Amino acid sequence: MDSRPDSGRFHLPQPKNSAGRSLPVAISVAVGLGILVVACLIVPYAWYPLIAVAMGLATWEVCRRLNENGYDVQFPVLFTGGQAMIWLSWPFGATGLLSAFGVSALVTVVARLFHRGNDVKPVNWLRDAGVSVFVLIWIPLCGGFGAMLSLISRDDVSGWAFIVTFMLCVIASDVGGYASGVFFGSHPMAPAISPSKSWEGFAGSLLLASAVGVACMALLLKFHDPLHIVLGLGLGTGLSLCAILGDLVESQFKRDLGIKDISRMLPGHGGMMDRIDGMLPAAMLTWIMLNAVS
Structure with missing residues (x-):
């Protein structure tokens, strides 16, 4: 038997970069915001x-x-x-x-x-x-x-499904980029604007948002022909690019002003703009794309 303690054991990849914020607080606030959004979709x-x-x-x-x-x-x-x-x-x-x-x-x-x-x-x-x-x-x-x-409406699909599709794609972009950046980020994407952004995180954002886009097209928006794959990939990729661009714009805005966060309105996230910076341009693209095919 090999006496080395690590021999033959599987190890999860360790983060290469710091998350840069208190995850429990950030997650709690994010859950609260999610509940508020769901409530506003129901009411x-x-x-x-x-x-x-x-x-x-x-x-x-x-x-x-x-x-x-x-x-x-x-x-x-x-x-x-x-x-x-x-x-x-x-x-x-x-x-x-x-x-x-x-x-x-x-x-x-x-x-x-x-x-x-x-x-x-x-x-x-x-x-x-x-x-x-x-x-x-x-x-x-x-x-x-x-x-x-x-x-927006399409056949028997109401507006809430389009909103959820938009939000899930943007959230997937954030989660994919965050996870990939923390665990694998090594190559800075735009160090002069946002030093924490990496090409590995960029790839993670695109992949997860595209997969979620395809799933939402089929399950929420009920596109059942093969075209939904193309539409889903295009929507997920486009929203991911918009979300990343929105984040870079806000990063440069804060860099010009010499500040870290827009405000402290949302603990663990900064201000309202720190939370919705990527969603704003993505919302415009979502309306343009989904309104065109509905």
Whole structure:
């Protein structure tokens, strides 16, 4: 018998990188958020209020951080415009959302021009106006597409199935990237923007999101022809890319401002934007893709 203690034993791979946060706290908060989302899917007409509140909180976080770092952005204007974009998408669809965005962007730019009155020169107007319009695109515009997922229908498939498909694909991307990055991450993907991102994590995100996309197409959205495999792979891959891009955009935003988290609203996760950064662009792509095939 081999006396070596490790001989012939199977060992699980050990993490190569630190998780960088308290997992018990993060998991508890994530479970609580998941329960809230499920409740809003069950209760009629609760999805739009959930999105409106989340986008309002995210806008407040971002505006507060920008103002702390010398930018002059007007939260009341951005909040009002963002809420109008979301709520007008309910009765008028994409037309209401995009029309409200256009008006909100115009009002934002003009309001910043005269923010300090007619007799005070608007210093850094172009910078602040541009950042304000970016916030409208980044948060309520993408959030409005996420809200409109509840309005999609296909045969006997209702809106909740499209929302769950979107969320499962994004969660799969996060979980696949997180697990692969922690256990196997060795090659940085974009070290100048997000040092913790690795190509191994990127591969894990794509693989798991694509698999979940195929499963959701068949089980939730009831595409039973072979085309569902192609659609599922495309949806999962696209949402994974959007989620990663959204995370990189937020990472660069925080790097520019020299901060670690947008806020401390959600223990273990940071702020609202730290939790939904990848979901926002993914929501827009989900609406475009699933609305086209439904």
